[in-house]
Amino acid sequence: MDLIVRNVRLANGFPGEPVDIGVAGGKIVAIERGLAATAQTYDAGGCLACAGLVETHIHLDKSRIIDRFPPERGREISPMQQVAALKKEFTVEDVRSRAERTLTECILNGATRMRTQVEVDPGIGLRGFEGVHSLIADYKWAIDIEICVFPQDGLTNYPGTEELLVEALKRGAKVIGGAPRYDTDHDGQIRRIFGLAREFDVDIDIHLDVGNTPEAMDIHLVSRLTEEHRRGGRVVVGHMAKLSTMPPHEVAVLARRLADIGIAVTVLPATDLYLMGRDQDHNVRRGVADANFLVEHGVNCSLAEGGREAVAAMLQGSAAERPQRILQALGQCHEALTAEHDMSMLPAREGQAEVVEPVIQRRTGDADAAFAHIGEIGQPQPTRWMLLPEDDVLLGPV
Numbered sequence: 001m002d003l004i005v006r007n008v009r010l011a012n013g014f015p016g017e018p019v020d021i022g023v024a025g026g027k028i029v030a031i032e033r034g035l036a037a038t039a040q041t042y043d044a045g046g047c048l049a050c051a052g053l054v055e056t057h058i059h060l061d062k063s064r065i066i067d068r069f070p071p072e073r074g075r076e077i078s079p080m081q082q083v084a085a086l087k088k089e090f091t092v093e094d095v096r097s098r099a100e101r102t103l104t105e106c107i108l109n110g111a112t113r114m115r116t117q118v119e120v121d122p123g124i125g126l127r128g129f130e131g132v133h134s135l136i137a138d139y140k141w142a143i144d145i146e147i148c149v150f151p152q153d154g155l156t157n158y159p160g161t162e163e164l165l166v167e168a169l170k171r172g173a174k175v176i177g178g179a180p181r182y183d184t185d186h187d188g189q190i191r192r193i194f195g196l197a198r199e200f201d202v203d204i205d206i207h208l209d210v211g212n213t214p215e216a217m218d219i220h221l222v223s224r225l226t227e228e229h230r231r232g233g234r235v236v237v238g239h240m241a242k243l244s245t246m247p248p249h250e251v252a253v254l255a256r257r258l259a260d261i262g263i264a265v266t267v268l269p270a271t272d273l274y275l276m277g278r279d280q281d282h283n284v285r286r287g288v289a290d291a292n293f294l295v296e297h298g299v300n301c302s303l304a305e306g307g308r309e310a311v312a313a314m315l316q317g318s319a320a321e322r323p324q325r326i327l328q329a330l331g332q333c334h335e336a337l338t339a340e341h342d343m344s345m346l347p348a349r350e351g352q353a354e355v356v357e358p359v360i361q362r363r364t365g366d367a368d369a370a371f372a373h374i375g376e377i378g379q380p381q382p383t384r385w386m387l388l389p390e391d392d393v394l395l396g397p398v
């Protein structure tokens with residue numbers, strides 16, 4: 001054996017006393033108590049061992065711009081316009097260094113797979129793509145990074161964007177995304193994204209259906225095209241805040257359709273809690289799709305917090321201007337989050353990932369709470385797993 005991790009707890013199958021894990025040739029070859037073998041040993045101190053975490057939705061190219069982004073005042077805000085102006089000045093080196101800092105934090109907190117959104121358009125060109133792409137090989141020892149290129153500021157209404165998307169796909173972007181909300185022609189953008197996905201045989205991951213009412217939802221066209229293009233299992237829709245404005249029996253019908261077709265949903269609670277409900281000054285809606293409900297109806301779901309730094313920057317404004325009075329954004333490692341709102345999304349249950357609530361607990365003032373780190377970055381780790389205090393996170397298949 002090459003490595004023995006002693007004194008670990010596992011989520012399933014080994015209740016009670018800690019066990020030892022033996023590794024040979026990069027694979028787990030033994031799990032038992034008091035493993036009788038000699039090898040390099042690491043004492044996990046009774047922590048929980050689990051598969052690495054998956055960051056399904058992050059914007060590395062826009063992370064850590066909090067110091068360049070004056071807080072927006074009032075209830076009517078437009079974060080994309082502010083960032084659009086900023087990103088003209090982004091250089092490849094600037095993007096890389098900011099992205100690298102965030103990536104490092106993600107790795108140290110247990111992420112071993114990541115899909116990062118990266119925007120391309122004539123304003124940023126391919127500089128964001130190049131800056132993030134340069135990190136893939138350098139950090140391959142620790143994390144698999146997948147780039148999803150997408151038009152943040154419109155596709156059909158922003159000449160030159162499509163050519164850049166095509167170029168990024170030729171250069172190795174594995175996923176095509178979209179943001180039809182910021183396009184004058186929602187349907188046109190969605191159809192073009194499906195066209196590009198077919199042309200380059202890549203997966204699709206679209207920001208979709210953020211809004212205060214269930215009207216004019218784009219998910220219906222995305223569903224039809226996923227069927228027509230036979231891309232079930234290769235399409236993800238992010239946000240879906242409009243689901244929170246629909247009665248449960250209607251969400252159930254839609255959820256079963258998504259499950260049948262093979263469309264997954266990524267819920268982004270931090271962003272949506274901040275952005276939604278701004279039309280209400282009392283009895284404010286949460287605006288967050290109920291991931292638990294979707295899971296119960298067979299939909300493959302993940303939780304993520306996209307654009308964390310941008311959200312954090314937005315949150316610097318007056319507390320009274322925030323619909324749900326969140327004090328800070330969830331996501332950045334060193335920033336505390338206090339939510340005066342019940343953000344628990346997934347009640348703990350056997351076999352289901354429960355992440356949001358413990359993360360918030362850890363960020364709400366418990367000075368002893370610390371994020372589990374897999375080690376010092378810069379040194380290749382022999383096997384990809386992470387260790388967490390046993391009662392920190394309940395784990396299931398992610």
Ligand SMILES: [Zn+2]
Pocket residue numbers: 057058059117207238306307
């Ligand atoms: Zn996003």
